[in-house]
Amino acid sequence: MSETLFTKIIRRELPADIVYEDDEILAFRDINPQAPVHVLIVPKIEIATVNDIQPEHAELIGKMVLVAQKVAKQEAIADDGYRLAINCNRHGCQIVFHLHIHLIGGKQLRGSAA
Numbered sequence: 808m809s810e811t812l813f814t815k816i817i818r819r820e821l822p823a824d825i826v827y828e829d830d831e832i833l834a835f836r837d838i839n840p841q842a843p844v845h846v847l848i849v850p851k852i853e854i855a856t857v858n859d860i861q862p863e864h865a866e867l868i869g870k871m872v873l874v875a876q877k878v879a880k881q882e883a884i885a886d887d888g889y890r891l892a893i894n895c896n897r898h899g900c901q902i903v904f905h906l907h908i909h910l911i912g913g914k915q916l917r918g919s920a921a
């Protein structure tokens with residue numbers, strides 16, 4: 808896949824408001840937040856879309872969800888609740904082709920699908 812701006816954020820070539828980092832995963836605030844809390848959880852390796860996830864990525868994907876859970880607690884939205892979303896390709900409105908989970912919360916969200 809071709810490199811995206813998320814790789815540049817991971818390499819610190821672009822600024823971001825980072826809220827969590829470990830060896831495999833980075834989480835930073837979305838530049839155009841849809842709610843008071845809007846964080847993107849991103850694997851450091853380049854996986855373009857959900858379609859490109861392989862069986863060997865299963866542990867990493869699980870860790871991404873655990874990071875989402877940790878950041879939700881950190882941001883004090885865990886008890887009230889939040890949404891985790893992954894957009895895929897055109898119909899899913901994916902814009903950045905580097906896999907990421909949106910963690911969205913901090914207000915009452917509407918609907919669960921388009």
Ligand code: AMP
Nearest residue numbers: 812823836837838839894900901902903
């Ligand atoms: P998606 O539609 O799932 O590909 O979402 C991509 C998300 O990346 C959007 O919510 C954008 O607002 C967000 N985004 C784009 N550029 C940046 C950036 N430089 N820093 C943080 N978030 C970004």
